[in-house]
Amino acid sequence: MGGIYVILLDTNVFYNFLFETELTDKATRILEMDEEFCTTFTVLNEVVYIISRKLAERKYGIRSYYDFRSLIASEGYNFCSQEIESLMRLFEDLKINVLNDCQDVDEVCTIMRTHKLLPNDALIAATCKHYGIKKIATFDDDFRMVDFLEVVEI
Numbered sequence: 001m002g003g004i005y006v007i008l009l010d011t012n013v014f015y016n017f018l019f020e021t022e023l024t025d026k027a028t029r030i031l032e033m034d035e036e037f038c039t040t041f042t043v044l045n046e047v048v049y050i051i052s053r054k055l056a057e058r059k060y061g062i063r064s065y066y067d068f069r070s071l072i073a074s075e076g077y078n079f080c081s082q083e084i085e086s087l088m089r090l091f092e093d094l095k096i097n098v099l100n101d102c103q104d105v106d107e108v109c110t111i112m113r114t115h116k117l118l119p120n121d122a123l124i125a126a127t128c129k130h131y132g133i134k135k136i137a138t139f140d141d142d143f144r145m146v147d148f149l150e151v152v153e154i
Contacts, residue, residue: 011137
């Protein structure tokens with residue numbers, strides 16, 4: 001299962017591409033690279049969550065988790081379905097393969113401890129290791145502490 005994907009895309013690359021920030025140009029340049037990309041189910045989950053939370057705040061002024069959860073319970077995702085569909089088209093257009101996350105709990109915990117990463121970042125790093133992925137496109141400096149990953153510079 002090793003090394004068939006060149007660059008794994010982290011959540012913040014998608015976020016900065018989809019929402020105008022000081023890193024939007026860099027995110028765009030990353031996605032325009034002539035490389036083979038992949039991401040993880042965890043990243044996809046984080047991006048969909050961030051999109052829906054951000055749009056709930058923009059459209060309805062919702063900031064609390066409780067109010068956000070109430071919105072989803074009553075309205076579903078209609079308020080952000082167009083943006084989520086655009087994200088899915090982006091994945092399709094760029095042929096971004098979504099990988100199943102590493103299921104080795106011991107490995108994830110070891111990476112959390114060894115590299116001092118938050119759980120989701122450790123899961124992403126463990127998934128890279130599992131699939132033999134050596135490069136990650138991210139704006140998260142924590143991944144620079146992971147000795148088996150190279151952060152893509154742009």
